[in-house]
Amino acid sequence: MIIDEYLSTGFTDVDSASNRDVYFNCLVFLDSLPYFREYKHRSYELLRLGQGMTVLDAGCGLGDDVFRIAGRVMPGGRVVGIDSSVVMIEKARSNELSMRLPAEFRAGDIRELPFPDNSFSRCRIDRVLQHISRPEAAVSELARVLEPGGLLLAYDNDWGTFSVTSGDHETTRSLEKFWCDSFTNSWIGRDLCDLFISSGLSDVEIYPGTCVIRDFETADKVYNLRETVRRATAEGVISRDRGRSWIEELVDRTGKGSFLASLTAYTAVGQKNQKAV
Numbered sequence: 157m158i159i160d161e162y163l164s165t166g167f168t169d170v171d172s173a174s175n176r177d178v179y180f181n182c183l184v185f186l187d188s189l190p191y192f193r194e195y196k197h198r199s200y201e202l203l204r205l206g207q208g209m210t211v212l213d214a215g216c217g218l219g220d221d222v223f224r225i226a227g228r229v230m231p232g233g234r235v236v237g238i239d240s241s242v243v244m245i246e247k248a249r250s251n252e253l254s255m256r257l258p259a260e261f262r263a264g265d266i267r268e269l270p271f272p273d274n275s276f277s278r279c280r281i282d283r284v285l286q287h288i289s290r291p292e293a294a295v296s297e298l299a300r301v302l303e304p305g306g307l308l309l310a311y312d313n314d315w316g317t318f319s320v321t322s323g324d325h326e327t328t329r330s331l332e333k334f335w336c337d338s339f340t341n342s343w344i345g346r347d348l349c350d351l352f353i354s355s356g357l358s359d360v361e362i363y364p365g366t367c368v369i370r371d372f373e374t375a376d377k378v379y380n381l382r383e384t385v386r387r388a389t390a391e392g393v394i395s396r397d398r399g400r401s402w403i404e405e406l407v408d409r410t411g412k413g414s415f416l417a418s419l420t421a422y423t424a425v426g427q428k429n430q431k432a433v
């Protein structure tokens with residue numbers, strides 16, 4: 157199947173995509189995977205959420221984290237999700253949980269947040285910085301809207317750690333690099349610590365997490381393997397034959413139980429100083 161959307165680039169501007177369902181379906185699928193459920197659950201714990209808190213989820217997508225966090229800050233709390241994609245925000249608002257939980261959704265760019273200084277007890281940003289230019293502007297805005305003593309948590313991928321097992325090392329290296337380089341900020345995971353410190357946050361802690369996928373079809377949905385081969389072939393990075401054999405080997409490995417794709421991501425948590433940043 158040839159798709160005309162690429163997950164590494166399309167999240168920058170979902171509203172302009174010819175097939176937005178690719179992005180909706182991707183987020184729904186990722187949210188169903190145990191690895192994602194676990195790191196997201198851990199992120200809520202690391203944020204030390206409590207009743208009555210006001211929380212911002214930046215780049216909230218379909219709002220799944222907003223709804224789960226809303227359940228943790230009730231009663232008296234409030235969660236705001238903001239996303240640059242109007243269609244994502246419409247989807248989130250139309251979720252029936254929107255009516256039942258203290259959740260609000262706004263369309264907007266996280267590099268220019270429409271909130272006054274010191275508005276939130278907690279801010280969270282999950283797999284957004286990898287897609288945007290000027291990620292330092294986003295982190296600095298999140299630090300601005302956080303109240304003194306509040307916590308910011310960011311989770312993001314380090315595509316330099318992406319690896320797929322294959323006997324054809326040369327093709328694998330070329331394809332891993334092709335996919336990695338297609339992101340706006342492919343190494344953002346390892347840069348989170350520096351971004352937090354540069355934004356004036358203190359007590360910055362970094363937690364690694366590695367997502368391991370053991371079957372080709374799941375990895376293809378998460379990492380666009382077939383589409384990467386198609387694009388790399390079209391650009392002359394690998395030959396058509398090499399691309400075809402690479403996919404065949406990975407499918408074969410899945411049948412034998414020896415397929416493995418792996419990616420390390422980092423969670424960063426930092427605190428805004430009691431004196432405003």
Ligand SMILES: C[S@@+](CC[C@H](N)C(=O)[O-])C[C@H]1O[C@@H](n2cnc3c(N)ncnc32)[C@H](O)[C@@H]1O
Binds near residue numbers: 217
């Ligand atoms: C990979 S999705 C992650 C969504 C959500 N955080 C999650 O964990 O499911 C990235 C999201 O960031 C949004 N986004 C991209 N650029 C943005 C920007 N400049 N400001 C706000 N949101 C942005 C996209 O529309 C998309 O919903």
